[in-house]
Amino acid sequence: MATKTKGNNCIMLREKGKLLTLTQSELKSKMMKLSPCIKVNYQQYVRLRKAKLLLDSLRCCGDVAPSKNQAVGSWNVADEQEKDLALFPNPGEINKFVPQCDPAREEDVKRLQEFVNCSKRLLVLTGAGMSTESGIPDYRSEGVGLYATSTNRPVQYHDFVKKAEIRRRYWARNYVGWPKFGYFHPNISHITLANWEKHGKVHWLITQNVDALHYKAGSKNITELHGSAHRVMCLNCDHTMSRPDMQVLIESYNPNWSAQSDEMAPDADVQLTPEQIEGFNVPPCPSCGGNLKPEITFFGDNVAKHVVDFVRQKVDECDSVLFAGTSLQVYSGYRFAATAQDKNKPIAILNIGPTRADKIAQLKINAKCGDVLPKIKLWR
Numbered sequence: 001m002a003t004k005t006k007g008n009n010c011i012m013l014r015e016k017g018k019l020l021t022l023t024q025s026e027l028k029s030k031m032m033k034l035s036p037c038i039k040v041n042y043q044q045y046v047r048l049r050k051a052k053l054l055l056d057s058l059r060c061c062g063d064v065a066p067s068k069n070q071a072v073g074s075w076n077v078a079d080e081q082e083k084d085l086a087l088f089p090n091p092g093e094i095n096k097f098v099p100q101c102d103p104a105r106e107e108d109v110k111r112l113q114e115f116v117n118c119s120k121r122l123l124v125l126t127g128a129g130m131s132t133e134s135g136i137p138d139y140r141s142e143g144v145g146l147y148a149t150s151t152n153r154p155v156q157y158h159d160f161v162k163k164a165e166i167r168r169r170y171w172a173r174n175y176v177g178w179p180k181f182g183y184f185h186p187n188i189s190h191i192t193l194a195n196w197e198k199h200g201k202v203h204w205l206i207t208q209n210v211d212a213l214h215y216k217a218g219s220k221n222i223t224e225l226h227g228s229a230h231r232v233m234c235l236n237c238d239h240t241m242s243r244p245d246m247q248v249l250i251e252s253y254n255p256n257w258s259a260q261s262d263e264m265a266p267d268a269d270v271q272l273t274p275e276q277i278e279g280f281n282v283p284p285c286p287s288c289g290g291n292l293k294p295e296i297t298f299f300g301d302n303v304a305k306h307v308v309d310f311v312r313q314k315v316d317e318c319d320s321v322l323f324a325g326t327s328l329q330v331y332s333g334y335r336f337a338a339t340a341q342d343k344n345k346p347i348a349i350l351n352i353g354p355t356r357a358d359k360i361a362q363l364k365i366n367a368k369c370g371d372v373l374p375k376i377k378l379w380r
């Protein structure tokens with residue numbers, strides 16, 4: 001339990017049995033060291049965040065002169081926890097972004113099982129369809145994707161680089177969306193692929209997703225083809241930081257700004273009106289004052305050549321390729337299907353709806369990833 005102290009510029013926290021007295025800046029640096037995207041740190045982060053809110057409220061309200069290290073009665077932990085838990089996707093809504101489709105056929109599961117077990121060095125490439133079952137929307141799914149349900153469009157790279165107003169809009173929306181986006185959990189498909197890696201089945205995993213859910217599930221040999229929403233880079237120098245650190249930085253530049261939105265796009269972007277964005281300050285790079293950008297390959301930008309070369313090499317090393325939860329409409333992913341075909345590597349596709357590579361696949365299954373992958377038994 002956080003308590004306020006006499007003098008009101010410090011906060012006392014009990015940590016591992018010890019009572020610590022922290023100033024505002026010590027508290028902030030403690031928060032910055034944590035990565036709240038990692039579930040295990042979540043409770044600790046929430047505790048520190050509560051302490052910070054308490055200090056902020058004390059500063060706003062003036063000195064209420066508590067006489068001793070007094071526990072704050074109005075600090076209702078149960079209410080707070082409920083509010084924090086509201087950041088997690090509601091289990092009832094989790095399938096909101098998964099397109100309608102029939103249950104997987106048993107024979108399809110068997111055919112994919114055969115395909116996977118015949119492979120000794122399987123390359124897996126995943127797309128947004130993996131994460132819709134975690135509650136994250138995609139762009140293209142029929143009827144439920146962002147393009148079908150919203151007029152909101154993803155930011156274009158050149159707009160972001162050239163226009164301060166676009167950067168301001170982007171970061172304001174991303175700042176509002178992050179507390180929810182950062183806490184999405186991996187689903188059974190992510191966990192299954194992590195298990196396959198542990199069994200030596202997956203030679204390499206490539207994902208088009210920026211949500212870090214494969215990492216959260218425990219996969220290690222991953223290439224994030226389009227970067228990650230969990231990292232931030234400077235466009236001017238080589239400074240990088242974690243996205244949770246960026247949240248703290250933005251917060252410090254916007255102590256009195258807040259906005260809310262219910263909509264969520266695939267990269268933590270939410271819909272805000274121009275009026276809501278008014279007064280939002282974009283923090284500059286702490287190292288050089290330049291412009292900060294999430295380490296995501298935006299639309300209109302290209303995947304770095306060394307990443308493409310690396311993935312091509314992985315295609316070369318593997319003996320077959322599985323595409324899961326991707327329509328391969330974007331060339332950055334499709335080109336590896338073409339490479340696999342050139343090199344005579346068998347291709348299997350698991351996706352709801354048609355994909356650009358259906359014609360060159362040995363096996364195509366029209367089903368939900370979470371309905372098929374966990375049913376696959378590995379026998380070697």
Ligand SMILES: [Zn+2]
Pocket residue numbers: 234235236237238239285286287288289290291
């Ligand atoms: Zn910089």
